[in-house]
Amino acid sequence: MQVLKATVAEISPLTEYVSKVVLTPEQDAEFAAGHYLQLVLGEKDKRAFSIASSPSKKNALELHIGASGADSYAMQALDHLKAAHTSQTQVDLEVGLGVSQVRPEQARPLVLLAGGTGFSYVKSMADHLAEINYDQPVLFYWGVKEESALYAKAEMEAWANSRANFQFIPVVEHASEAWMGHTGYVHQAVMKDIVSLEPYSVYMAGRFDMIGIVRDDFITHGAQREFMFADAFAFIK
Ligand SMILES: Cc1cc2nc3c(=O)[nH]c(=O)nc-3n(C[C@H](O)[C@H](O)[C@H](O)COP(=O)(O)OP(=O)(O)OC[C@H]3O[C@@H](n4cnc5c(N)ncnc54)[C@H](O)[C@@H]3O)c2cc1C
Structure with a gap:
């Protein structure tokens, strides 16, 4: 420190x-x-x-x-x-x-999961992974309540377009009729897209109540606890 x-x-x-x-x-x-x-x-x-x-x-x-x-x-x-x-x-x-910094040396596919302003935590990782030419798949999910909260959507789309192995998936909880993407809770979108989280490392930030639910649901969906990272774990049961 x-x-x-x-x-x-x-x-x-x-x-x-x-x-x-x-x-x-x-x-x-x-x-x-x-x-x-x-x-x-x-x-x-x-x-x-x-x-x-x-x-x-x-x-x-x-x-x-x-x-x-x-x-x-x-x-x-x-x-x-x-x-x-x-x-x-x-x-x-x-x-x-914190103890939840990205660990590129593990060379695993990554799910970066942000709820609302949890975006800040994973944005640093996304930029860093681009800078070091990380070659594993990186799936960046950003969940928000309303479309207007996706303040860095264009920037993240450009990030995803910069590498074949990067993807950006915005998820809107209460979407308008015009919204073409995923809706509902962000972690449920992950579980719809990915059959098993077993091979993935998951890095996440968001509200404390969200992080507890995501941890439990993702473990049921195959994620390994030792490859799940969130500083919120230190604050919740
Ligand atoms: C170490 C640390 C660092 C932090 N850094 C920041 C920071 O930099 N900036 C900051 O503003 N706060 C920070 N916080 C506080 C905390 O992370 C924020 O309060 C949280 O990210 C706020 O989310 P939001 O209100 O924007 O999400 P919301 O707008 O409430 O939710 C966004 C999305 O999260 C998902 N979600 C929310 N609730 C649930 C639920 N119950 N179940 C499933 N999914 C859910 C949904 O997909 C929802 O659409 C930090 C906290 C800690 C401990």
């Missing part, structure tokens, strides 16, 4: 509820794809956010923060970042946390 100070270079909206934040650390940040950082608000108050950018970008850390409700965990963090941006003061970070 690395303790860093950073300035807030940018805060901009990705959707009505999700903000992109770019932090400029005062020294190069060291982390692996899939790690998270903590924004330090107080000695005992540290807020976890996945790093959306690839580890090759050591001097610009991108976060995607989903915040609604004035006093929510994420909104308080966003308010702290906005105040630092306005006053051009530094924020305190702990970088390179």
Whole structure:
């Protein structure tokens, strides 16, 4: 874990509820794809956010923060970042946390599974896997409630088009009639597409209730527990 100070270079909206934040650390940040950082608000108050950018970008850390409700965990963090941006003061970070970073050395086909802003966690991995020319199949599933939440759809389609072994599959829970793709819960789309998850490593992020359900359903669908990765596992039973 690395303790860093950073300035807030940018805060901009990705959707009505999700903000992109770019932090400029005062020294190069060291982390692996899939790690998270903590924004330090107080000695005992540290807020976890996945790093959306690839580890090759050591001097610009991108976060995607989903915040609604004035006093929510994420909104308080966003308010702290906005105040630092306005006053051009530094924020305190702990970088390179988590145990669910991508493990390309295992050379297995991958399912990257994101629910909502869990997208941030798998986006870093997707970019990293492209940079290292990962040659196994990579299936990137992104589940959202409404189509309007797919703020990086065009970018991910371009990512998938860049390699024959990459696929991007957006899944909309409550889709409009015009939507041509998968609907419902994102992990159910995975189970429809893939007969058995036995050969796959699965990396996932989303709401805690989602992660518990996905873990259990995927194990029933053949996934091996030692090849399933989510930092949320540390927070749930
Ligand atoms: C280490 C760590 C890092 C984190 N990093 C971030 C971060 O960078 N940014 C951030 O905003 N939050 C972060 N969080 C908080 C948490 O991951 C988010 O609250 C979560 O991703 C928010 O999802 P959402 O509200 O966007 O999903 P929603 O919009 O509620 O759901 C999106 C999709 O997820 C699936 N889903 C949701 N609920 C269920 C369910 N019960 N069963 C099956 N599928 C379901 C569905 O496909 C649904 O369409 C982090 C938490 C931890 C522990």
